[in-house]
Amino acid sequence: MPVLANTFSKCRPMSTDTALPLAYELHEPSGSKTTQPAGPPILFLHGLFGSKKNNRSISKALARDLSRPVYALDLRNHGESPHHKQHDYLSMAEDVARFLSQHNVKEPTVIGHSMGAKTAMTLALKSPDLVRDIISVDNAPVDAILSTDFAKYVRGMKQIDNAGVTRQADADAILKDYEPSLPIRQFLLGNLHRPDRNSPQQKFRVPLDILGRSLTNMGDFPCKDPNAVRFEKPALFIRGTESKYVADDVLPLIGQFFPKFRLVDVKAGHWLISENPEAFREAVLEFLRNPY
Known part of the structure; x- marks a missing residue:
């Protein structure tokens, strides 16, 4: 069960000066060489012990269904990306910000599961101009005791x-x-x-x-005060009905950080993308086709 932390401290400013270059796979929409994409790119961020290959099938499906390119990333210390002793959400968000700059990706949708979800939330709260909207999969902007x-x-x-x-x-x-x-x-x-x-x-x-x-860092969330940082753009929170990572009592705090958020429940546990991929896909499509 998530444990709310005190809400008075602020997270340090982001900087891409020490960010790491991230490995990735790019999934292009069918026929994209002859037609313009229907929207900005999508970034897909995996969870702890995951990698870009875990999201390969769903990334291809979203690229096809939305006619938008999908970048599946390897976060630091995962997959083919570099290793570094510092492993926390601000550092990972800085890596993603550097990736956006290096690859000239403008205002993407950022989808993240678990660790990737908190990375996406951190990026959106610290650098909202870089992000169009976010989809958080089975995690919340709270300090929690990691399983x-x-x-x-x-x-x-x-x-x-x-x-x-x-x-x-x-x-x-x-x-x-x-x-x-x-x-x-x-x-x-x-x-x-x-x-x-x-x-x-x-x-x-x-x-x-x-x-x-770094497991303690993975339970923490770096932004504590929703009065200091807020993401005023659309956000979708998808949670597994058999998971405890997004409990009902944290929904008000999600609303403070992400006032335009929507909530979708999927019949699954914490690994809901692999457990119920069709329900996940449908929730993403509905949100991205009608974000406002």
Whole structure:
């Protein structure tokens, strides 16, 4: 259950001077080489332990349905993007702001799930001129106690790293002691790769020590005072009905930070994009086709 923090401190100003370049995949609308896109680009930001490849199918679907290009990003310390010891929402929002500048992306829609949702919210609140609208997927602008599952995942993944596994089946057998759900294990094991082409040994691509130390940061939200920062443009909050990340008692605070927000409930847990992709797609299409 989210725990509201005091609302008096302000978050530090954003700067792109120390931001990292982010890896990405660009999904173009069908026939975009001969026709103009129907709207500005969409940025898709994944959650903790995710990557751009997790959102590949839904990104292609949105590009097709909306005739808008979709950039699926790897946030810092994930996928093919650089690693850095600083892992918090202001730093990740700064990375995204740098990406927008480097790729000349003007006023995009920013969609984020979980960690990506708080990154999108931070960017919108700190630099509203950079963003057209946002879609937050199963997270809220509050300080919360992060689920203990994530700490367990880090321990299990470290055990796999130390075991010198050469097959994903062996890694999965270890991870079963930490997570009973096969889809979640498959999601986490998607981070395995072979760093040495001459060795069959598999390791995790994500820096487990950095992310393990940053779990508290992932529960926090850097902007505390809705009287100091507010996003006056459209915002959609999609929450899973079987998830506790966006409880009813945080809705008033969402409204203070995002006064033009809408709420859509999807029958799913926290991983709602993969659990109920069609309901998620329909909610996104309805919002982006009729944002006001």
